[in-house]
Amino acid sequence: MVEPVGNQYVVARPVYSENSFGEEHKKVHRYHKTFLDHLRVCFRCSPQKAKNIATGLLPITSWLPAYRIKEWLLSDFVSGISTGLVAVLQGLAFALLVNVRPGYGLYAAFFPVIGYFLFGTSRHISVGPFPLLSIMVGEVVTKLVDEESVGNSTLTSTALDDEKIQVAATVTLLAGILQLLLGALQVGFVIIYLSHSLISGFTTGAAIQVVVSQLKFIFQLPVTGCKEPFAIFCTLGKIGGQITNTNIADLVTALIILVIVFVVKEINERYKTKLPVPIPIELFVTVVATGISYACNFKEKFQVDVIGQLEKGFKPPVQLDMRVFQSCVGEAFSIAIVGFAIAFSVAKVYSIKYDYPINGNQELIAFGLSNIFCGAFSGFAASTSLSRSGVQESTGGKTQVAGLLSAVIVMIVILAIGFLLESLQKSVLAALALGNLKGMLMQFREIGILWKKDKYDCMIWVVTFLCTVILGLAIGLGVSIGFELLTIVFRTQFPKFTLLANIGRSNIYKNRKDYVDIYEPEGVKIFSCPVPIFFANIDFFQDKLITAVGFNPLRVLRKRNKALRKIRKMLKKGELQMTPKSFICTVNGLNESDEELDNNTIEELDQPTNTADLPFQIDWNAELPPNIIVPRIDVHSLILDFTAVSFFDVSALRVLKATLKDFIRVDVDVYIVGAQDGFLDKLERCAFFDEEIKTSMFFLSIHDAVLHILVKKNGDCSPKFKPMKEMGSSDYIINTNGELRNRAYTVRPPLSLSPCMSAATENHQHFHFLNTFRLKSSTCERCCVTSSRDSERSKSTGTGLTVLRIVSCTHL
Numbered sequence: 001m002v003e004p005v006g007n008q009y010v011v012a013r014p015v016y017s018e019n020s021f022g023e024e025h026k027k028v029h030r031y032h033k034t035f036l037d038h039l040r041v042c043f044r045c046s047p048q049k050a051k052n053i054a055t056g057l058l059p060i061t062s063w064l065p066a067y068r069i070k071e072w073l074l075s076d077f078v079s080g081i082s083t084g085l086v087a088v089l090q091g092l093a094f095a096l097l098v099n100v101r102p103g104y105g106l107y108a109a110f111f112p113v114i115g116y117f118l119f120g121t122s123r124h125i126s127v128g129p130f131p132l133l134s135i136m137v138g139e140v141v142t143k144l145v146d147e148e149s150v151g152n153s154t155l156t157s158t159a160l161d162d163e164k165i166q167v168a169a170t171v172t173l174l175a176g177i178l179q180l181l182l183g184a185l186q187v188g189f190v191i192i193y194l195s196h197s198l199i200s201g202f203t204t205g206a207a208i209q210v211v212v213s214q215l216k217f218i219f220q221l222p223v224t225g226c227k228e229p230f231a232i233f234c235t236l237g238k239i240g241g242q243i244t245n246t247n248i249a250d251l252v253t254a255l256i257i258l259v260i261v262f263v264v265k266e267i268n269e270r271y272k273t274k275l276p277v278p279i280p281i282e283l284f285v286t287v288v289a290t291g292i293s294y295a296c297n298f299k300e301k302f303q304v305d306v307i308g309q310l311e312k313g314f315k316p317p318v319q320l321d322m323r324v325f326q327s328c329v330g331e332a333f334s335i336a337i338v339g340f341a342i343a344f345s346v347a348k349v350y351s352i353k354y355d356y357p358i359n360g361n362q363e364l365i366a367f368g369l370s371n372i373f374c375g376a377f378s379g380f381a382a383s384t385s386l387s388r389s390g391v392q393e394s395t396g397g398k399t400q401v402a403g404l405l406s407a408v409i410v411m412i413v414i415l416a417i418g419f420l421l422e423s424l425q426k427s428v429l430a431a432l433a434l435g436n437l438k439g440m441l442m443q444f445r446e447i448g449i450l451w452k453k454d455k456y457d458c459m460i461w462v463v464t465f466l467c468t469v470i471l472g473l474a475i476g477l478g479v480s481i482g483f484e485l486l487t488i489v490f491r492t493q494f495p496k497f498t499l500l501a502n503i504g505r506s507n508i509y510k511n512r513k514d515y516v517d518i519y520e521p522e523g524v525k526i527f528s529c530p531v532p533i534f535f536a537n538i539d540f541f542q543d544k545l546i547t548a549v550g551f552n553p554l555r556v557l558r559k560r561n562k563a564l565r566k567i568r569k570m571l572k573k574g575e576l577q578m579t580p581k582s583f584i585c586t587v588n589g590l591n592e593s594d595e596e597l598d599n600n601t602i603e604e605l606d607q608p609t610n611t612a613d614l615p616f617q618i619d620w621n622a623e624l625p626p627n628i629i630v631p632r633i634d635v636h637s638l639i640l641d642f643t644a645v646s647f648f649d650v651s652a653l654r655v656l657k658a659t660l661k662d663f664i665r666v667d668v669d670v671y672i673v674g675a676q677d678g679f680l681d682k683l684e685r686c687a688f689f690d691e692e693i694k695t696s697m698f699f700l701s702i703h704d705a706v707l708h709i710l711v712k713k714n715g716d717c718s719p720k721f722k723p724m725k726e727m728g729s730s731d732y733i734i735n736t737n738g739e740l741r742n743r744a745y746t747v748r749p750p751l752s753l754s755p756c757m758s759a760a761t762e763n764h765q766h767f768h769f770l771n772t773f774r775l776k777s778s779t780c781e782r783c784c785v786t787s788s789r790d791s792e793r794s795k796s797t798g799t800g801l802t803v804l805r806i807v808s809c810t811h812l
Helices: 018-024 035-043 047-057 069-098 104-119 131-144 147-151 157-184 188-193 196-219 231-241 248-270 281-296 322-327 329-354 360-376 386-394 401-421 426-435 438-453 455-471 473-493 538-549 553-573 650-665 679-685 702-716 757-761 781-790
Strands: 002-005 008-011 498-503 509-511 524-528 576-578 583-586 616-618 637-641 669-673 773-775
Touching: 047 360, 069 104, 069 131, 069 196, 069 281, 069 386, 069 401, 069 426, 104 360, 104 401, 131 157, 131 196, 131 322, 131 329, 131 473, 157 188, 157 322, 157 329, 157 360, 188 329, 188 360, 188 473, 196 231, 196 248, 196 329, 196 426, 196 438, 196 455, 196 473, 248 281, 248 426, 248 438, 281 401, 281 426, 322 329, 329 360, 329 386, 329 473, 386 401, 438 455, 455 473, 524 538, 524 702, 538 650, 553 576, 553 650, 637 702, 650 669, 669 702
Parallel strands: 524 637, 637 669
Antiparallel strands: 002 008, 498 509, 498 524, 576 583, 616 773
């Protein structure tokens, strides 16, 4: 039981192994559903289930009937107008990233909102063009449309623009189809493979790509697109080659707009708690810049590049190009994943803030249908804009009714008042696009923070950023995900295994290197594994375990079996004899070579040591003849802490079983603690247990195993010279706790020696091994007791003979 004592607690309970705990506390039998059971549940139909499916696929049916008109309508109305005005400007600006005419950005700001209104689950995000996705679509357009051909007679400028629009719409439609399939297959979990560090590095790299792509509009240079990889260097080279042709009016206008936007956005950020709504600086500068450009006739006076005539009304469904489907599947998949990742992360922030659920799989379906709808009507890929969503939420938006009203504002511009923006300079739109990248560009500050927190995450950020900038968005994303997975593999394949020690003689066990007041029971090693063990890291686990205990059990086992072969050979030749008073070993010379054993099969050497045919048993940690070298082991118990091991695979279990057997065969008791629920059942199914490996080695905790070891060893310990009878046999062990004397020797040429006591008269070496070997049942118990109490060592004689005598037995 647990008794609170101040800020301490005292626990009194038995030492539990898994077996004893299972005997005392019966488990509840739980029925585990089979695959057929899951299928029956999946295909079972009921009115409630049908209703849940319908509301899940069409979330508007659940929240629209509960809409609070009096409380929410006014807020949504104000929010929708504000968001719609920002969406118009961002649509025009981000269309330049796609390399299509600005008017097509309005379609991307209208159609996805309608689709998400019907199928989305977030109440606050604003769906529409996003600079990252726009630049990704623009890369596909640059890759598949040859802009160099515009100069020849076979392709007019209008035809080139139409081809660009067709490619952008087709890749958007394909991305939407992929998102819809992923959502239908319920694989929204793929978002977990895009970590925060990867997304941050990727968006920062994409922001650099956006900056480079907009330079041609800021300088007003006729720069054609470059194909990835290394497109950024090609673009910079072309801009550098034409930098002398810069239009100063466009450059000055863009710099002024850029400074104003950055300053006001900084004010919005710093004083967001005091401002009722963020200052809509994009709207202000657009109105002012358009008015000045129109009034001063910048197009004629300074030859600036303006938007020109916008497309009026909606276009008919675009004719898809199947060749684009075949050429950009990889890019479309990247667009689908990145668009969903950004939208879902923003939606999750608002769902947590306002405490309502969102469904990842349904979000995939909603964005898939939105992009299909958008691509079919000449738009380009949509996600959610952070700044636009911030405007919708901060201006009081409560539901997607605000999003619907923003789409109405965009529609009014498309159908009626778009002509008012025809005098707006493209350099102003480019500056607005760059102004919206402020948050992304400021993510450079995360490098230092990540380096202090986690080196791996910092490496992911840097590698992702560099790959995105150098290789392009699609290729860079693929390489970055591969590198991220590689770091996970590296961390699980090469984890930090530790040796634990008891802290302050309590039930707490920590890394022995981190604390001073540690207690380590003699001969006990506690090895902690912090990761799952599977085929990729089982060899590393085995190597680290061997390093931790300080010896290779398989090598020790083979050495012992080789030593047994030598001992049998010595007995056969008469070089090792057992007399009534002692064991005498005569050595004709030292021969430490194992060459005579090299032809023995590995299978025989790997078997447990068997001394049944010998007249004694061997203590391998005591002194051995000088021509028999066997590593000593100072570990008698090994505890494996598997608390953090969530799973094993079959390959790992096979190696683990062989390793545990090697330790057991060299007389090291192995204990496994903290095994997860169901782990023993899996071991049973995998035929893990046998005569050597038993379920009794499993304990609930490290402290249980340590207490069991201490009790076991204390029970086995005996006073000096006290015999111990082995269970299941009539053997007795005489433990002298002594060391052999006269181990120093001089190598002499082999001589013919008499294997008896009289040989001591010759100047040859003899070795006794009473404290090395265990007498067998030929000696009676009383004699063992008497001899063990009265044993004495003879002194070394001038002949070099050392004999350990036993008082003569009077009972034989």
